[in-house]
Amino acid sequence: xxxxxxxxxxxxxxxxxxxxxxxxxxxxxxxxxxxxxxxxxxxxxxxxxxxxxxxxxxxxxxxxxxxxxxxxxxxxxxxxxxxxxxxxxxxxxxxxxxxxxxxxxxxxxxxxxxxxxxxxxxxxxxxxxxxxxxxxxxxxxxxxxxxxxxxx
Amino acid sequence: xxxxxxxxxxxxxxxxxxxxxxxxxxxxxxxxxxxxxxxxxxxxxxxxxxxxxxxxxxxxxxxxxxxxxxxxxxxxxxxxxxxxxxxxxxxxxxxxxxxxxxxxxxxxxxxxxxxxxxxxxxxxxxxxxxxxxxxxxxxxxxxxxxxxxxxx
Numbered sequence: 240x241x242x243x244x245x246x247x248x249x250x251x252x253x254x255x256x257x258x259x260x261x262x263x264x265x266x267x268x269x270x271x272x273x274x275x276x277x278x279x280x281x282x283x284x285x286x287x288x289x290x291x292x293x294x295x296x297x298x299x300x301x302x303x304x305x306x307x308x309x310x311x312x313x314x315x316x317x318x319x320x321x322x323x324x325x326x327x328x329x330x331x332x333x334x335x336x337x338x339x340x341x342x343x344x345x346x347x348x349x350x351x352x353x354x355x356x357x358x359x360x361x362x363x364x365x366x367x368x369x370x371x372x373x374x375x376x377x378x379x380x381x382x383x384x385x386x387x388x389x390x391x
Numbered sequence: 392x393x394x395x396x397x398x399x400x401x402x403x404x405x406x407x408x409x410x411x412x413x414x415x416x417x418x419x420x421x422x423x424x425x426x427x428x429x430x431x432x433x434x435x436x437x438x439x440x441x442x443x444x445x446x447x448x449x450x451x452x453x454x455x456x457x458x459x460x461x462x463x464x465x466x467x468x469x470x471x472x473x474x475x476x477x478x479x480x481x482x483x484x485x486x487x488x489x490x491x492x493x494x495x496x497x498x499x500x501x502x503x504x505x506x507x508x509x510x511x512x513x514x515x516x517x518x519x520x521x522x523x524x525x526x527x528x529x530x531x532x533x534x535x536x537x538x539x540x541x542x543x
Contacts, residue, residue, distance in 0.1 A: 252454060254451055254452070254454070255451075256417070257417050257451070259415075260415025260416055260417060261415075261416055261417055261418040261531065262415070262416045262418070262470055262472070262531070263411075263412025263413075263414070263415055263416070264412055264413055264414045264415070264416060264502050264504075265408070265409050265412060265413055265501055265502060266413040266414070267501050267502070299406055299407075299409070300406070300479060300492075300493075300501060301479075302404060302406070302479040302480060302491060303478075303479035303480070303491045303492035303493045303500075303501075304491050304493055304494070305479075305480060305489070305490060305491030305494065306490045306491050306494035307491060307493055307494045309494065310494060313493075314506065316502070316504055316506070318414055320414070326455075327452060327453075327454040327455035327457075328454060328455070328457060337457070338457060338458045339454060339455045339456050339457030339458050339459060340452075340455035341452075341455045341456055341459055341465075341534075341535040341536065341537075342456070342457065342458035342459045342461065342462060342537050343536070343537055344536050344537055344539075348455075348534060348536075349417055349419050349452060349455075349534070350416050350417060350419070350468070350533045350534050352416075352468055352504060352533065352534055354466065354468070354506055354536070379413065379414070381502045381504065382493075382500060382501070382502050382504055383493040384493065384495070384496050384500075384506070385493075385494050385495055385496055387496075
């Protein structure tokens with residue numbers, strides 16, 4: 240797991256992190272997007288007008304896609320592996336003050352699990368084509384869930 | 392991390408899981424609900440009519456709550472630590488067939504990260520009172536995020 244120790248911006252605050260982890264994640268695939276630098280990623284995915292992205296699932300889990308075509312909307316969880324995990328106050332816009340990490344959706348958080356609701360366009364083998372992601376090309380995939388209702 | 396090896400139901404299918412984990416999670420608090428047995432949990436949380444639940448954050452992360460009161464809706468991520476992780480086909484309703492894990496929101500999945508959108512009622516120190524959770528009492532907390540739009 241890589242962690243980029245970016246410098247703190249004004250008003251930001253870091254804490255000492257716990258020793259050792261409490262649970263483990265498996266990366267179950269990779270996400271392919273047009274964005275290769277953090278600064279290029281959109282602030283938030285657009286399930287209507289955003290570009291088509293690919294979710295490449297590891298073959299081990301392929302059978303778990305059974306019936307997925309019935310769902311136009313899916314919730315995707317992924318791991319923001321470029322983000323530092325120790326900030327409790329952040330200043331994403333370089334403004335005059337800082338905001339608590341839990342009052343934001345920034346990738347910088349203790350457990351950098353991101354959540355997006357996407358539109359499912361196609362399923363071919365272990366590859367899903369979707370619209371609505373906002374992450375870097377190569378981002379590790381954690382989960383795919385049926386989404387009900389109008390999850391933003 | 393506990394894992395309950397429940398017996399397979401008809402039509403269910405398990406796969407061999409990967410060796411070793413790819414990333415680690417910290418439990419950042421605990422969720423307090425009225426439900427102490429899995430069978431008692433509601434199928435889905437109700438942010439309007441459900442009972443009040445408590446999110447108890449570890450003091451280490453308290454400053455990260457700064458500004459949280461501005462958000463009526465929060466997205467909560469938590470770890471379903473009672474669920475097995477190797478099922479690709481499930482039969483939650485004991486029906487005639489099975490459904491792929493990724494076409495469901497069952498707690499049984501490779502990475503048992505659950506996601507609920509709740510209504511924030513009160514903040515007092517490290518304790519949030521919210522409505523809309525569906526999990527067992529004592530469930531480990533992974534993340535709190537600002538929620539925008541009508542996330543179901």
